[in-house]
Amino acid sequence: MTDLPLLQIPGWQQFPWLRHGFATRVGGVSTVYGKNSLNLGWTAEDDPEAVRENRRLLVNATCTEDSLDRGMKLVTVRQIHSNHIHSIEAGDAFAGKLETSEGKAVLEGDGLITNDAGVLLAAGTADCAPVLIVDPHLRAAGAFHAGWRGTAARIVERGVEKMHQQYGSRSEHLLAAVGPSIGSCCYTVGEEVRDKFEEEFSYGAELFEIVLDASNKRSFKLDLWKANQQQLAAAGLRPENITIVGQCTACTLDSSGEARYFSHRAQAGRTGRMLNVVGIARSL
Ligand SMILES: [Zn+2]
Helix, strand or coil: CCCCCEECCHHHHHCCCEEEEEECCEEEEECECECCECCCCCCCCCCHHHHHHHHHHHHHHHCCCCHHHHCCEEECCECCCCCCEEECCHHHHHCCCCECCCCCECCECCEEEECCECEEEEEEECCCEEEEEEECCCCEEEEEEECHHHHHCCHHHHHHHHHHHHHCCCHHHCEEEECCECCCCCCEECHHHHHHHHHHCCCHHHHEEEEECCCCCEEEEECHHHHHHHHHHHCCCCHHHEEECCCECCCCECCCCCECCCCCCCCCCCCCCEEEEEEECCCC
């Protein structure tokens, strides 16, 4: 058995039907990004067989040993930094309608929601924020990919809205977690990004720290965690129901001094992808 560390939200473990987790780069069979790495994305450098095996290991690590549970179907989308969200039916996933014969995603967008048991919704990241949302009352869940573009386009706010429209979820019942992603410590962005957030959100300016370099040139550091936290709160979630995992994908190291996460910025674009998953078990 491979040791695949999966980050979980402690308070979410009280729901026996809920499956969730945030992957790190550790515990897989890929070798292109260092040995035993858990690359879960179809990157140009990696062997698709290794990615398939890593995905299988992730499902196993997320689920119990019950065979129905182990058979949960992973659903991904081709991410495009949008605010487009798909409502997923387990029947379509199991009929193979949501992926190609090679297992690649068919749908385009950046959010997935479901209230069907048996599917494990996934958001792929390597710095962007993965946001998982759970409705423990009505048993529904969502996974969202929120980089600065998706965040500025209010993807999680739209996710909360869409869970309400489709499943009747009430925002005050929802639990949300913003997973490992680039922290403001490492996330310098251009002035146009700051302008965009200031235009879009009344609290936009609070999300940035201004940094001056030696020649007095200004740059801006964006707090993507706070941006999504604020947005979830504005969508009606209770502050105590929003968890920020708070690990920066660009600078967090594991105990042996190696990078814990894949990071587009820290590894200059040549890197793998994590998957961040949530779903409802079939076995309970
Ligand atoms: Zn950092």
